[in-house]
Amino acid sequence: MGPTFYFIKSIGTHSISFSSKLYKQVRFGRSNNREQRKEKMQAKKTREEVEKINMIDTWLKKHSLIYVGATRHPFILSIRDGTVNLTSFKTWLGQDYIFVRAFVSFVASVLIKAWKESDDSGGDMEVLLGGMAALNDEIQWFKNEASKWGVQLSDIVPQKANKDYCRFLESLMSSEVKYTVAITAFWAIEAVYQQSFAHCLEDGTNTPSDLQVTCQRWGNDGFGQYCHSLKQIVNRRLAKALDDEIKKAEVALLDVLEHEVEFWNMSDGGA
Ligand SMILES: Cc1ncc(CN)c(N)n1
Numbered sequence: 001m002g003p004t005f006y007f008i009k010s011i012g013t014h015s016i017s018f019s020s021k022l023y024k025q026v027r028f029g030r031s032n033n034r035e036q037r038k039e040k041m042q043a044k045k046t047r048e049e050v051e052k053i054n055m056i057d058t059w060l061k062k063h064s065l066i067y068v069g070a071t072r073h074p075f076i077l078s079i080r081d082g083t084v085n086l087t088s089f090k091t092w093l094g095q096d097y098i099f100v101r102a103f104v105s106f107v108a109s110v111l112i113k114a115w116k117e118s119d120d121s122g123g124d125m126e127v128l129l130g131g132m133a134a135l136n137d138e139i140q141w142f143k144n145e146a147s148k149w150g151v152q153l154s155d156i157v158p159q160k161a162n163k164d165y166c167r168f169l170e171s172l173m174s175s176e177v178k179y180t181v182a183i184t185a186f187w188a189i190e191a192v193y194q195q196s197f198a199h200c201l202e203d204g205t206n207t208p209s210d211l212q213v214t215c216q217r218w219g220n221d222g223f224g225q226y227c228h229s230l231k232q233i234v235n236r237r238l239a240k241a242l243d244d245e246i247k248k249a250e251v252a253l254l255d256v257l258e259h260e261v262e263f264w265n266m267s268d269g270g271a
Pocket residue numbers: 096099100103189190193260263
């Protein structure tokens with residue numbers, strides 16, 4: 001569309017018309033126009049800065065479909081409404097035990113990256129060490145639950161989705177992968193479980209009583225606080241990161257969400 005022309009004045013038989021741009025310049029003055037542009041640019045910059053301060057929430061809004069897919073999966077919803085198939089639950093339990101063992105090595109690699117790359121102004125090492133300690137308990141918890149449910153852990157063969165996920169973790173352990181990217185993935189992995197299982201503990205849910213302990217494991221307030229601390233570390237790192245690193249971190253987040261969906265799918269006989 002061409003510029004809008006404003007009729008301004010008739011002088012004798014001559015009429016003078018201006019383009020809208022010129023009109024604004026005449027009407028409000030040149031400097032005013034520049035002021036407006038400056039204000040607009042400042043507003044855009046502020047918006048970008050705010051987004052960068054809380055990059056995670058910006059991404060979760062942008063990728064809400066896959067995020068909801070990972071945190072409100074039919075397996076989780078079946079626990080929440082009490083219709084869960086116990087064979088599915090036992091499949092998940094056995095597969096997750098294998099995953100968590102690989103996950104420990106991944107977290108150790110994140111700890112090494114933190115030591116090498118972080119200024120540790122946010123106490124990253126303490127948060128990560130707390131996470132390692134929680135994983136130690138988690139492994140013991142899986143052993144206890146497996147014996148309670150009659151799942152023989154030594155017989156479990158990792159399924160394709162589990163192997164793919166563990167391979168992905170291994171790729172993140174490479175020294176080529178930056179701390180910011182690895183900790184983004186780490187936060188996302190923990191956050192999906194926290195959000196999923198906390199959903200099963202909300203008021204009015206029908207979660208079976210013998211599955212409450214499982215939901216409490218990741219849905220409790222302490223685990224929620226730990227995920228919040230991880231999120232703050234990630235947001236602080238992303239606010240200072242270069243564009244290339246930010247892009248890689250966003251891709252890592254999406255990869256985690258896809259792997260989590262595939263992981264839940266396994267419980268229902270998926271690959
Ligand atoms: C697949 C998966 N994702 C996350 C978590 C939580 N540590 C877990 N145990 N398993």
